[in-house]
Amino acid sequence: MADAQKTTLKAWPRQSKGGGKKACSVEGCKRPYRAKSYCFFHFKKWRQGELPHSRYRTCSKPDCRVKALKGGLCEKHYNETYKKAAAA
Structure with missing residues (x-):
């Protein structure tokens, strides 16, 4: 049963907005845009207040x-x- 759950999680890809054509707004980052003009990695940092643009x-x-x-x-x-x- 645990194997079935792992395959369903692997089948769910992380979707980027903009069809993957827009890149993250952080200089030097080439990950696709996710939200608030950031990739998923920088969006998480933005939410935690680690980036200069605060919430x-x-x-x-x-x-x-x-x-x-x-x-x-x-x-x-x-x-x-x-x-x-x-x-x-």
Whole structure:
């Protein structure tokens, strides 16, 4: 029975969108396009946040990749910017 499952899994090929004519948008990658202009490998990295293009809007401060909440800033930078101005 385990052999039958293996053959059905091997029969299911990973399908690429665009008929395999479009390539991944990452420089130097020649794998076929899968989703969001990435191949399956880079799409997985994109989902995990390892590529510069993140899944959500990030903080506008340099080198901060935390999710933006208000005014294009993360909670920490928003509080630093606007709470000091209110206290002064």
